[in-house]
Amino acid sequence: MYSFGLGDEFAIILLLIFVFYKFTQFYVFLILSTLSLILWIWHLYDKKQYWQKLGVPCSPANIFVGHMLEVKSKDGVIQFDKENREKFGKTYGMYLLDMNNLVTSDLDLIKQVFIKDFVHFPTRSGFPLTQNKKIIQNSLLRSMVSVVQGDDWRRVRNTITPAFTAAKLKKIIPTISESSNELINYISRKYVVTNEEIPLKEIFGLFTIDVIGRSGFSSDFKTFSGEENEIVKQALLFSNATKKMAFFAVLTFFPSIKELLENYFSIDLWDMPAQKYFHGLMSKLYDERKDDPEAKDKFNDIFQLLMNAVNDSEIEDITMEQTTNEINNNLITKQNDKYLSKIELFAQGFMLLIAGYDTTASVLQFAAYMLAMHPEVQEKLREEINSVLGIDEDISYEHLKKMDYLQAFLQETLRMYPPAPVSNRACNSNLNLNGINLREGDLVSIPIYSIQHNEEFYPEPEEFKPERFIREEKASVDPLTFLAFGLGPRNCLGMRFAEIQMQVVIALLVRRFKFKPSQNSPKLPLELESVMLLRPKKELVILAEDLL
Structure with a gap:
């Protein structure tokens, strides 16, 4: 079964707009197309409220790429993390493209994720690997x-x-x-x-x-x-x-x-x-x-x-x-x-x-x-x-x-x-981490440079x-x-x-x-x-x- 990302969602929206254009009157096409775009943008905005809904502090993010452009503008994660730690404390949320990333310099949380609960955080990133044996x-x-x-x-x-x-x-x-x-x-x-x-x-x-x-x-x-x-x-x-x-x-x-x-x-x-x-x-x-x-x-x-x-x-x-x-x-x-x-x-x-x-x-x-x-x-x-x-x-x-x-x-x-200024682990199941409800695929990152x-x-x-x-x-x-x-x-x-x-x-x-x-x-x-x-x-x- 396929999982859908931002690009897939956009392709579906374009397909819907094309269908509306071909099979409806022009004013209906405009209404339905505008409504579809508004709903999609609202959906993207809602996805970028993930951490806020969980009560995790997080700065406003671009609805398309999350905090990636902000990180790039600061020449990487060091300055970005410094500013967010000063503003929010040891633990805060961010968005990497379409992925949710919990950043923490709390030593107890780090020990829990990287050692105690390793069975729930066994991999380094949230990017799925192929299952094609010929490629592997x-x-x-x-x-x-x-x-x-x-x-x-x-x-x-x-x-x-x-x-x-x-x-x-x-x-x-x-x-x-x-x-x-x-x-x-x-x-x-x-x-x-x-x-x-x-x-x-x-x-x-x-x-x-x-x-x-x-x-x-x-x-x-x-x-x-x-x-x-x-x-x-x-x-x-x-x-x-x-x-x-x-x-x-x-x-x-x-x-x-x-x-x-x-x-x-x-x-x-x-x-x-x-x-x-x-x-x-x-x-x-x-x-x-x-x-x-x-x-x-x-x-x-x-x-x-x-x-x-x-x-x-x-x-x-x-x-x-x-x-x-x-x-x-x-x-x-x-x-x-x-x-x-x-x-x-x-x-x-x-x-x-x-x-x-x-x-x-x-x-x-x-x-x-x-x-x-x-x-x-x-x-x-x-x-x-x-x-x-x-x-x-x-x-x-x-x-x-x-x-x-x-x-x-x-x-x-x-x-x-x-x-490596940062290391991360991907959560492999829905899990409550010290009161924070993580979903499968969420990342937890430790800012190595900042801690050191x-x-x-x-x-x-x-x-x-x-x-x-x-x-x-x-x-x-x-x-x-x-x-x-x-x-x-x-x-x-x-x-x-x-x-x-x-x-x-x-x-x-x-x-x-x-x-x-x-x-x-x-x-x-x-x-x-x-x-x-x-x-x-x-x-x-x-x-x-x-x-x-």
């Missing part, structure tokens, strides 16, 4: 653990979680060090020798792709070669696919058309050329390893860890024509209901790459910028790194565990500049103070107020990998270079955009001095 079985995006839902999410998450334990990830620290040293050499020859400004997002984008190549797939992607690189090109194309995202937003107005295209014509609206490229890349790696009995010991990378997570399993080519009792197409099966399809295995590798390019690189650019803008922090960090490493050329997991100030520095960076910049939780929140996360100070931080990696069962699975990656590269960079601002470095506080991910309005550039 060929889509990397739709098969990522961050996207799949219900039993599929539990199965995929339980299957791949063992690949991301600290004990297993510390084995890939040497490969992360290799990528870090490649970055150091790249900075030295291209920017330090010439005294040119370092474009932070660009270099850390290259670094994260290089890390994924080496530690993810045991492959040298040659990202620092200086030549045009197809992998970097495809990652950038995917990251900049804003037109596609805008297309998704438009389709929320036409859910029936979306369902028709996907479920009946098998048109994948999330299909992007980058998916095909990376599918081919991982398929080649998979084929090379699947019949190699020594692969488990030969490759110390995440892709192999994912394959090991379904160890002792059989690869079966099950066709759709076979009986429905057989689990699915191309399943890699395992006992205790742990299995992955090939597309699901490839999807997790794809997720690591795009998440690293967008989020990890974003955090690292802010981290390096804070080093340049806070020389006292940089010097204190350098003293700790040199003290722990001594004359050692290599960095180990044991070294990282001793670097308290490094960990505090990165946590303070994540506090001030969380990659709240002086109630962090005194002088706009000041960069790594000491907040040192020993006694760290013990006093409420976990519900530090949400950079999400919260609850659906938090960021790659959190440990991201942390280790950032710790290694920052430690090695600070040991080698002294960072300082340039004439074109934006002044603090930074102007930010926060429509989807947190980004600086102006490019972050700094200078580096070689300490060798």
Whole structure:
């Protein structure tokens, strides 16, 4: 059964007007058409009174797009949330296109939604996924653990979680060090020798792709070669696919058309050329390893860890024509209901790459910028790194565990500049949430940036103070107020990998270079955009001095 959105309703109104025009007298046509439009506009207005009727404070919204234009005019959700919190308090309502969104920074409500009542809020967004198996079985995006839902999410998450334990990830620290040293050499020859400004997002984008190549797939992607690189090109194309995202937003107005295209014509609206490229890349790696009995010991990378997570399993080519009792197409099966399809295995590798390019690189650019803008922090960090490493050329997991100030520095960076300024959960049933009657499909959002910049939780929140996360100070931080990696069962699975990656590269960079601002470095506080991910309005550039 189709659900109707704003676009569908408008199409019905136009159809009615056409019928009135063809089959009634002109004055009757005018009366009925005008009446239909008035009733439709009243219906739209009434829908945008949803929160007000429930007694939830909410500012007036555009009857067609809700608060989307207002959010866009303020460069994202940060300023919008600040103004609404000052006006309404910790909890208020807003409308995202045709969806109802409850925004709350109330820690009790956050804990209830993201942890206690997770069974009622199991997914990250209110956009419905396709039920077309043909599309699902060929889509990397739709098969990522961050996207799949219900039993599929539990199965995929339980299957791949063992690949991301600290004990297993510390084995890939040497490969992360290799990528870090490649970055150091790249900075030295291209920017330090010439005294040119370092474009932070660009270099850390290259670094994260290089890390994924080496530690993810045991492959040298040659990202620092200086030549045009197809992998970097495809990652950038995917990251900049804003037109596609805008297309998704438009389709929320036409859910029936979306369902028709996907479920009946098998048109994948999330299909992007980058998916095909990376599918081919991982398929080649998979084929090379699947019949190699020594692969488990030969490759110390995440892709192999994912394959090991379904160890002792059989690869079966099950066709759709076979009986429905057989689990699915191309399943890699395992006992205790742990299995992955090939597309699901490839999807997790794809997720690591795009998440690293967008989020990890974003955090690292802010981290390096804070080093340049806070020389006292940089010097204190350098003293700790040199003290722990001594004359050692290599960095180990044991070294990282001793670097308290490094960990505090990165946590303070994540506090001030969380990659995602907002996180949400979709309600899967009618539910009373602390006196608020939510309907199925309603969203509950937590403003991560606002909570982590709240002086109630962090005194002088706009000041960069790594000491907040040192020993006694760290013990006093409420976990519900530090949400950079999400919260609850659906938090960021790659959190440990991201942390280790950032710790290694920052430690090695600070040991080698002294960072300082340039004439074109934006002044603090930074102007930010926060429509989807947190980004600086102006490019972050700094200078580096070689300490060798």
